[in-house]
Amino acid sequence: MTNRRTAGxxxxxxxxxxxxxxxxxGSLVGAPxxxxxxxxxTFLHDSSFIRDFDAYFKxxxxxxxxxxxxxxxxxxxxxxxTLQTRVSAVLxxxxxxxxxxNGFNWPFLYDxxxxxxxxxxxxxxxxxxxxxxxxxxxVVVNGKWKAIPFGNIGQLMNYRxxxxxxxxxxxxxxxxxxxxxxxxxxxxKGHPFGFELGHGFGDNxxxxxxxxxxxxAHEVDPDGKTVVVxxxxxxxxxxxxxxxxxxxTLEDCLGWNDASNNKAYLSQQISCTNNAESILWVAKRDFxxxxxxxxxxxxxxxxxxxxxxxxxxxxxxxxxxxSDIEAARKFLRWLNQPEQLxxxxxxxxxxxxxxxxxYDNAKFWTVEPRNLPFRDSMESSHLPGWPxxxxxPQAEVIAKYVIIxxxxxxxxxxxxxxxxKTAQAQVKQIYGQA
Amino acid sequence: xxALPSDSAIALELRRxxxxxxxxxxxxxxxxxxxxxxxxxxxAFVGYPFIYGIWLSLEDRAVARPAVFVGLANFITDxxxxxxxxxxxxxFIYTIVATxxxxxxxxxxxxxxxxxxxxxxxxxxxxxxxxxxxxxLSTIAWMWILDPAFSVINWVLVxxxxxxxxxxxxxxxxxxxxxxxxxxxxxxxxxxAITLLxxxxxxxxxxxxxxxxxxxxxxxxxxxxxxxxxxxVLLIVTLFSLIFTFADFQLVYVLTRGGPAxxxxxxxxxxxxxxMTAGQLGHGASVALAMxxxxxxxxxxxxxxxxxx
Numbered sequence: 001m002t003n004r005r006t007a008g009x010x011x012x013x014x015x016x017x018x019x020x021x022x023x024x025x026g027s028l029v030g031a032p033x034x035x036x037x038x039x040x041x042t043f044l045h046d047s048s049f050i051r052d053f054d055a056y057f058k059x060x061x062x063x064x065x066x067x068x069x070x071x072x073x074x075x076x077x078x079x080x081x082t083l084q085t086r087v088s089a090v091l092x093x094x095x096x097x098x099x100x101x102n103g104f105n106w107p108f109l110y111d112x113x114x115x116x117x118x119x120x121x122x123x124x125x126x127x128x129x130x131x132x133x134x135x136x137x138x139v140v141v142n143g144k145w146k147a148i149p150f151g152n153i154g155q156l157m158n159y160r161x162x163x164x165x166x167x168x169x170x171x172x173x174x175x176x177x178x179x180x181x182x183x184x185x186x187x188x189k190g191h192p193f194g195f196e197l198g199h200g201f202g203d204n205x206x207x208x209x210x211x212x213x214x215x216x217a218h219e220v221d222p223d224g225k226t227v228v229v230x231x232x233x234x235x236x237x238x239x240x241x242x243x244x245x246x247x248x249t250l251e252d253c254l255g256w257n258d259a260s261n262n263k264a265y266l267s268q269q270i271s272c273t274n275n276a277e278s279i280l281w282v283a284k285r286d287f288x289x290x291x292x293x294x295x296x297x298x299x300x301x302x303x304x305x306x307x308x309x310x311x312x313x314x315x316x317x318x319x320x321x322x323s324d325i326e327a328a329r330k331f332l333r334w335l336n337q338p339e340q341l342x343x344x345x346x347x348x349x350x351x352x353x354x355x356x357x358x359y360d361n362a363k364f365w366t367v368e369p370r371n372l373p374f375r376d377s378m379e380s381s382h383l384p385g386w387p388x389x390x391x392x393p394q395a396e397v398i399a400k401y402v403i404i405x406x407x408x409x410x411x412x413x414x415x416x417x418x419x420x421k422t423a424q425a426q427v428k429q430i431y432g433q434a
Numbered sequence: 435x436x437a438l439p440s441d442s443a444i445a446l447e448l449r450r451x452x453x454x455x456x457x458x459x460x461x462x463x464x465x466x467x468x469x470x471x472x473x474x475x476x477x478a479f480v481g482y483p484f485i486y487g488i489w490l491s492l493e494d495r496a497v498a499r500p501a502v503f504v505g506l507a508n509f510i511t512d513x514x515x516x517x518x519x520x521x522x523x524x525x526f527i528y529t530i531v532a533t534x535x536x537x538x539x540x541x542x543x544x545x546x547x548x549x550x551x552x553x554x555x556x557x558x559x560x561x562x563x564x565x566x567x568x569x570x571l572s573t574i575a576w577m578w579i580l581d582p583a584f585s586v587i588n589w590v591l592v593x594x595x596x597x598x599x600x601x602x603x604x605x606x607x608x609x610x611x612x613x614x615x616x617x618x619x620x621x622x623x624x625x626x627a628i629t630l631l632x633x634x635x636x637x638x639x640x641x642x643x644x645x646x647x648x649x650x651x652x653x654x655x656x657x658x659x660x661x662x663x664x665x666x667v668l669l670i671v672t673l674f675s676l677i678f679t680f681a682d683f684q685l686v687y688v689l690t691r692g693g694p695a696x697x698x699x700x701x702x703x704x705x706x707x708x709x710m711t712a713g714q715l716g717h718g719a720s721v722a723l724a725m726x727x728x729x730x731x732x733x734x735x736x737x738x739x740x741x742x743x
Binding site for chain 1: 496498499581604691692694696708713714
């Protein structure tokens with residue numbers, strides 16, 4: 001008995017050791033065990049202004065994907081404005097997330113660490129009416145799609161229909177000169193405009209670049225080399241901006257961030273600003289009386305006879321450092337099928353204007369017809385820095401607020417010649433031509 | 435024939451033998467063992483990032499791209515960048531004005547709190563509040579205080595008929611700098627006040643008694659007793675404050691992000707914009723590192739001055 005027990009115990013210890021050794025070795029070499037659940041994927045996203053949008057993914061899309069494939073999606077949200085820092089950390093460490101949301105020009109800045117998803121983009125485009133041309137401006141780097149475009153958070157004119165009506169404007173002015181005329185009358189009645197000129201994320205670029213383009217001005221030519229800040233068109237535009245600011249706008253706009261104009265509009269301080277759909281969204285929810293008299297319109301036309309808008313695109317990429325690139329690509333392909341996309345877009349009404357033509361007449365555009373200009377603005381939208389191609393120096397010009405500050409200095413009294421000369425020198429220095 | 439020593443004599447002899455050196459070494463080793471964790475901690479979390487920062491500043495290094503060693507090229511670029519020189523001016527003005535105000539205000543507050551009055555302990559606890567509240571939260575509260583429409587300051591000014599439209603605290607370049615300094619002083623004052631209060635309480639009462647007997651008035655007691663004895667504490671607090679203020683980030687980033695037109699950009703906020711928004715880590719690191727020489731000079735100069743005093 002004793003011997004058998006001892007032998008049995010010895011065999012048991014050996015078994016335990018053998019199993020432990022095999023298990024350790026297996027985990028070390030990464031051999032998948034039979035029937036093991038697929039690794040979860042981390043989907044890094046900015047918190048949406050629209051709560052239902054994030055809730056839809058967490059409650060609907062994430063669980064649906066797990067049910068269909070067994071892969072859990074960890075939808076990791078960052079607070080507004082901090083995603084780029086988080087993305088930089090993931091890129092530098094090579095771990096932390098698999099699929100990521102991009103803003104503005106990120107697919108260009110980080111293209112070497114993003115997987116080529118051209119095949120998915122072409123397949124999705126073909127199946128859903130084709131892509132808007134501007135979608136490619138945001139994600140196609142050296143002929144390769146480094147992200148799948150999602151939607152544009154347009155920046156248009158938000159204005160008080162009733163107050164504009166009081167000064168004789170039954171519809172929103174067609175040109176910047178007409179808007180100036182309306183603004184002078186409105187300011188005289190105690191309803192100034194509020195256009196951001198501080199160091200915010202988007203509401204400053206949202207009107208300054210379109211104004212500049214509508215005057216035929218830009219900072220660098222399409223060759224990506226010739227700096228043309230110092231031009232007659234720019235001088236005329238800066239002169240107009242100073243006049244416009246001083247006669248129609250609150251001085252405080254020089255120090256505003258992106259939340260300031262929403263707050264000022266909703267507290268009835270200002271009669272017009274440039275913003276996303278968020279003002280109307282909040283007004284309808286929290287200030288219904290203001291919501292009823294709020295209109296949204298395309299940016300005015302400039303002396304060139306053209307109107308422009310800022311491209312503020314969201315897109316999704318797969319990191320080259322993803323734990324399982326194929327699994328991440330599979331998820332991205334699944335996410336961009338109409339069964340998923342339609343519901344996700346609808347959860348935010350039309351806050352994210354789709355880059356796919358299949359949604360041009362989708363039902364969510366009828367929920368709030370005042371949002372239709374956001375769809376119509378897509379064809380005339382461009383990234384800040386356009387018409388020059390996206391590049392590192394261009395990103396630096398934007399990060400240093402060179403153009404925004406040129407206008408801000410002019411609006412606070414700086415001479416046109418001086419502010420343009422300073423900006424020209426700064427852009428040249430950034431492009432290595434000083 | 436020599437007699438063999440007895441066991442007790444051997445024992446005595448052994449006791450007289452000097453302690454072997456290894457015991458001393460053992461003690462040293464133990465000491466080193468105890469010091470090792472903090473040393474490793476400092477190397478990992480202070481030394482490594484610092485050295486890495488220096489290395490980055492010598493590279494053309496964009497996020498997600500391979501690095502190219504460029505020597506001092508980033509610093510040369512900074513030297514030709516007008517915004518960089520504006521940032522230098524801003525940082526010096528911000529640091530010097532805010533530190534001076536905090537030192538003067540903190541000393542005054544400490545002297546008041548060192549007196550005997552009712553609810554003394556409660557007041558001392560309340561004074562610490564700005565220092566305890568997370569900076570980002572308190573700065574958001576200041577955003578409301580400085581907002582032209584909702585500002586309590588503007589409300590008072592307008593209702594007193596002083597300034598009908600109310601000043602644009604964050605829109606005007608000069609007022610914006612004044613505002614960020616004000617918020618920094620508000621946040622940093624408790625640090626000065628409480629530390630100087632602790633210093634005041636270590637000054638023996640006999641010295642004041644002796645000075646009083648010698649016929650000194652209260653100003654002379656402050657000038658010739660309090661101030662000299664408080665000097666070491668004042669030096670340490672000022673050094674800390676200089677470092678923290680010079681490298682400030684959160685407050686400016688939340689309030690103005692360096693605007694309007696770079697009027698409030700500091701080294702840290704400018705460096706962040708270049709490194710994160712533009713994705714140029716090397717260039718951003720060079721801006722951040724440019725803080726080092728002036729900061730080191732400030733510290734050395736202040737230390738020498740205080741020592742001479």
